Amino acid sequence: MWFQSGRRRDLCAILYDAGELRGQKLKTQLERYYDTRLDPQSFYATLDALVDSGHLERRTEGIYDVYGLTDAGANRVESYYAWLTERVERRGKKTAEADE
Template sequence: MAKWLESGTRRDVCAILYAGGELRAPQLKRRLEAHYDARIDPKRFYGRLDALVESGHVERRVDGLDDIYALTDAGARAIRDHYAWLRELIEGQE
């Protein structure tokens, strides 16, 4: 599996985009912060987001002043594969 899972934040960004479709960066960051119930350092957040764009799991497009992010086919496939792996591990313990 590609290095996209090097960071739990990267994985969670992909999961949010999988469920939510296209999102502006501030919306995405707020959803992560709500999930973690904690503030996420902007530099860390944007670094993880840039890494996902560079790896081809997320695409970025510009809409006026905003960057809008969406999951690519590779990103969707990676999140589904990860979900299947987790489900297999969890169900194997029941």
């Protein structure tokens, strides 16, 4: 269920690369990737869902919430990467075979 939303997947991918980020910095990076502004309420609801499902952890740093992947979240990103890589490689092989 956790990857039924592309936004959830993309947030986890950003944190996989970055480690930990403040909520606003994470939102800014996702907005840059999507090239659109995200509704703050919807964005933070997505983060809450990922925290509740055990894929992200949240800690307080002063007045800021800082988010990072849990081991379960990192494992899901790696699993998705392997699944996607397999499909891309399979398509590449089909294309190469068709060109022969």
